[in-house]
Amino acid sequence: MPMRRRRQHSVDIWPGFVDALGNLLIILIFVLMVFVVAQFFLGQTLSGREEALARVTRQITEMTDLLNMEKSANADLRTSVSRLSSQLASANARIEELSENERRNAEAGQRLNDDIAALRALKDKLEREITEKDRQLADQSGRLNEQTQISEQERAQAALLREQLAALQQEMARLGDALDAAEKTNKEQQVQISDLGRQLNRALATKVAELQKYRSEFFGRLRGLLGDRSDIRIEGDRFVFQSEVLFDTGSAELNPEGQKQIAALASTLTQLAKEIPPDIDWILRVDGHTDRRPINTALFRSNWDLSAARAISVVNFLSAHGIPPQRLAAAGFGEYQPLAAGNDEPSMRKNRRIELKLDQR
Numbered sequence: 001m002p003m004r005r006r007r008q009h010s011v012d013i014w015p016g017f018v019d020a021l022g023n024l025l026i027i028l029i030f031v032l033m034v035f036v037v038a039q040f041f042l043g044q045t046l047s048g049r050e051e052a053l054a055r056v057t058r059q060i061t062e063m064t065d066l067l068n069m070e071k072s073a074n075a076d077l078r079t080s081v082s083r084l085s086s087q088l089a090s091a092n093a094r095i096e097e098l099s100e101n102e103r104r105n106a107e108a109g110q111r112l113n114d115d116i117a118a119l120r121a122l123k124d125k126l127e128r129e130i131t132e133k134d135r136q137l138a139d140q141s142g143r144l145n146e147q148t149q150i151s152e153q154e155r156a157q158a159a160l161l162r163e164q165l166a167a168l169q170q171e172m173a174r175l176g177d178a179l180d181a182a183e184k185t186n187k188e189q190q191v192q193i194s195d196l197g198r199q200l201n202r203a204l205a206t207k208v209a210e211l212q213k214y215r216s217e218f219f220g221r222l223r224g225l226l227g228d229r230s231d232i233r234i235e236g237d238r239f240v241f242q243s244e245v246l247f248d249t250g251s252a253e254l255n256p257e258g259q260k261q262i263a264a265l266a267s268t269l270t271q272l273a274k275e276i277p278p279d280i281d282w283i284l285r286v287d288g289h290t291d292r293r294p295i296n297t298a299l300f301r302s303n304w305d306l307s308a309a310r311a312i313s314v315v316n317f318l319s320a321h322g323i324p325p326q327r328l329a330a331a332g333f334g335e336y337q338p339l340a341a342g343n344d345e346p347s348m349r350k351n352r353r354i355e356l357k358l359d360q361r
Helices: 002-009 014-139 148-226 256-273 303-320 345-351
Strands: 232-235 238-242 282-289 328-332 353-360
Touching (some): 014 148, 282 303, 303 328, 303 353
Antiparallel strands (some): 232 238
16 A cells, blocks of 8 residues: 555656657757857848949059149149249240340331431531532632632542541441341341240240149049038039138137137148149138128227138138138238129028139239
8 A cells, every 4th residue: 555655646747758858859959950040141241241342443443543643633633734844934034035136226217217327427528518619619619719728628528528428328337237137136036036936935834724623623622522502512613611600790719619620621732732733833812701781899890801801810720720821812802803793691591601722822
């Protein structure tokens, strides 16, 4: 009896153990499936990234080739500019030399004209004296026997005067030839000056075109740096800031936002200045403009004063941030150069502005 009761009260754990092993096996199979699926998607992702990396590598290689080409073109351009500058300096020296020769020829021609005029006056005087002597000889022909000695002397004087007149005529002919030669030389020099002037104009046109390239690059960099804002825009060859971006109402001191924008401009211009050849005499002009509403305060008696003070404030800030002072200029136009003719607030806002122009001095 006791042994039977012990068999009845013993617990059979084998079915539970089998269930636990089955559940564990299911979990392992599920984990393996998740791992396989994860490995599959991870492989796909890595494959896409490798393709993207290869594509980016190709783009970087292409951009490097383009950059090398641009550097080569830039080096050629600088060589051409240097050669053109040398030719321009030679042309200027030649023009100065020809101008000096022209001035000397003009002075020599004037002296020749004065000498010719003096010789002509002397010729007229001698001709009048000869005529007078001939008349006296004619009057004295009846008294020839009585005045033989006097007549011989007068004839000798007349012959001497005729010789002097012939010599004067030869000298006048020589001076006339010299004057003709001087006029011919002057005409040839005028042609040379005209040719040099055309060469100079072509050289200046080349410089203006090159400065236009750097101006476009400058504006493009500023546009990319400052973003596409309605209160900062490009008008023709000028970069325009609305006054509200840089200054508070009635003030000529740059506000924090204005200092930030002008500092970015100074950084861009400093980088670009390193690329501009030294023979291009460029300058950044800062123009201040106001609307037509009058102002009369203790600091500013008129819109002219306010616009000039704002332009000078921008110039001082640029100079303090590394732009050479000799490359800067400030001008105030007051309300006299409006962009919009209306009296409404949008027109007034458009006319209140600071304009920047990269120009040749």
